[in-house]
Amino acid sequence: MNELATPPAQAKRPQDAAGEVFLAFLKLGLTSFGGPVAHLGYFRDEFVIRRRWLDERAYADIVALCQFLPGPASSQVGMAIGLSRAGYLGALSAWTAFTLPSAIILVLFAFSTGFLGEALGSGWLHGLKVAAVAVVALAVLGMARSLTPDKERATLAVAAAVMTLAIPSAWGQIGAIVLGGLVGVTLLQGEAPAEHAVLSLSVSRRAGFAALLAFFALLIGLPVLAAATGSQSIALFDAFYRSGSLVFGGGHVVLPLLQAEVVPPGWVSNDAFLAGYGAAQAVPGPLFTFAAYLGAVMGPQPNGWAGAALCLVAVFTPSLLLVVGALPFWEDLRRRPMARSALRGVNAAVVGLLLAALYHPVWTAGILGAADFALAAAAFLLLFMWRTPPWLVVILSAVGGATIPILQT
Template structure:
């Protein structure tokens, strides 16, 4: 392993650096990784290229928001535990505040949710989820077996349209991948030390699994609605593989059927989340802000934001001491290959229901969604510009 490097920075330095990234990092997790490399490897030299690449590989292996997890680990390496919190806060706060303000705007103007602009945001969500499926099927389903897993997962998710169906599809993909996939064995590698021992890592992972197992039961036993809501967001943050877009079906299957968030509000918020910088997981702040009492508003937005990102903290900092052991296990690599293929199928099912069925009602809607998809995939136009153009197009259709 590389020799440990002491945390030479301050939490404020970490916060200020990540706040700048949180205000300017558009384009999704892949783009975020590019911004991080330019800032922390090339410009500030907080870590070398090998350590950065290794950290990115770990965070793509784990469930959760990969770019945020990379940031948390960099903040920890620079300024310890408070540095990790400072990195997450700086990177997440701008988009969370913007989405909570949007949620408050919807709450104070009942007509806004039925406006053409919001309808345009829902059509933007159609194009963006379609782009995600289009890109993920190439990288995560490169052979017939994984393509078959994706199709089967989509059928399971459509047949059992609930969180249970989606979790069943993920389990199915993991089992098939473990038993049937053939992957090249990864060579051993050296890793940078981050100052977390195996005992600390094991404790963090134990807390992660205890919360994942016990939160639903405790929520049911106490009857506390806010705890049930927090449990849903914690579970979604714990089980999202393949990028932020996959959080959409997991959350929608829980918050909409329970009556916590209307489906048209859900999709409008998801469309708006594409137009802000930072991690897509800050969509949780929007949902928390539009939820009924005892949540809602600023308190609900920040509470669900914490519930959504807590698994990312526990997983990335807990897994760092065990990364070499994890990556060397072929069975884990095969299972993850199957899980990632299943994720493509789940997202494809979500593209139809609820995204398409809730947003597309006319030929004009189809045309606008298709134009947005073409701008994203063929024209490679920034999602921010596409969302803005689609909102204007929705307003014109409504007018």
Template structure:
């Protein structure tokens, strides 16, 4: 049995190479963390390419916020699947993950000896552009998803809650509360039409994926204990970290540290050095797993270890998406669920608004010149419709010029 499918707004089916090329460019230019990544995706696929509409995009974000794992990578995988099926989902993951994974693998091999990059001017400029990208996403999504005072109030309340409780529990609590409020207060006699997502996943595949997810989650630790094989232990530890973390890359770091440092697989100084390097690369922070795999003291390490750890930490996300998508697409068309989603979507806008302040704004805007560059980047993105990749380049050059002239 397959989910009822319909064409995305662009009505075209893409190819593996098309999706790979687009996400590879995004993987090179998407600085600023998971919230900024969602802004880049929205600009690329909702506004520019029109692969899907605003409501469908926000529904996807809401689903990925509920699931454990890296939310921005999960959103990217779904977008790739909508465009080109299973191959498109794989292409999106490879393209978005590869640049940062390669950079961190190179760092683990010693290329990072170039020194501390935390104060490099061009990198600071990329963080400033990320502020403008997130601001653009909040601006556009608020106009579409918070058009009345009720939903605007939900968005502001969600922002305040996530700022007061800056953790995954704060975000999940805000989403649950927004959904309940939406179900109770935002129902209407006429429901807006929703575009079915072209999901190439049957329910049999979904059930098989959820079964495999559970089997690996509980089976790998038992297999590791029974065999005492270091490769199985690596797979088990990184698979469990990818399965149980909510809130994105920064939340998974303590889990990974507990998994690898006390066991002596890697020393704490090497762990922290890799974490610092991970802040300086674009793309998802989960690619930090590739660095750890390369830097392990015991085999498998090097390239083999990096690829094993990277695959193990991402596999749960892929299995969970395959398991949830068919049921999610069926549910999101129901009237009661649509009311719930109105509240959830307004909450997502609020979460983005809170993230615009911290960590995005607080990690980038330190001086009037920073604010000026951010305003210029926002102007180019929103009013001049400048491609985000070009704004990224201009932001890096602008920050470098400001530093040279200071």
């Protein structure tokens, strides 16, 4: 029996069901502050407790699948819930509604930075960079606790950080992830699989195989196509698609991947990159909508609204292909000890990636003096001990950044 199927009494036409999915996720896209862990809690309250679209065991299995895959776990869980409710149109409806509010806010922020800089000075932008230090430091701490609980994985994380800093490019990050997988298969074996529900959605093995084939074809073919055509649009899609394909361990890990893609070639300045990352903490919805901001502030065309749409679609496309592709094979995959061991190593390596990003570019751009360090420490205290909402910490950091130059004169 399909645990996620809609009961016959509640059956709807696909268009009606997709509309219902869109409205449900739009509400969450407007109100879901707090990051991916909080998003999963909102999803459970809305779809397991209140709407009863699926039960606890089925929801837990969806979460397990999406945490296994690269990509933004909360967005992928939303896609899977939409898929279970209204098929492929439901998956697109869930993604669009959950993503659009924060993407629009960040694009508007990108357009307003020049005006705000003239009106308020540049100190508030520096405050956003300081806020990013506190946010990333908290992410490193939280991920290290759960993903590197022993000396082997902690050592692997540090080795991945060293490798990433020693090879400051996308190749260094890819190499660190591959290293994590190899070490996991070799040294991190022995963990038994957890009990789970049998997950069944209306995706055939043929459709799953086609989605996986498309995923790898784009990952391999886009760089070749970009080099052959010289098209900036294809190069941009390739950069963001590749970043979305390699994110393990949470949305914050996209920071070093995107920074390596857009800052070295001069598409986005490091200051604009970090200011946008800080602002992304203050909006609801998935952190991956930071891609829309980057597309809007991009120097070469396409930029503005067109660049935002291109980058947003590119960074989320791998997630949709992987969710559809993995579902038919999930039961077999999760039983394989080698796959679980590789994932443990990869997860430890991505802690190292984020640790390296905490140093560069986040710390080196945000902490320029004792006052910046004090502001970052205060922001971290608010996040870690006082459990202050990230959006409020970002606002307070911006105010602090604007105030520090006044106090120092």
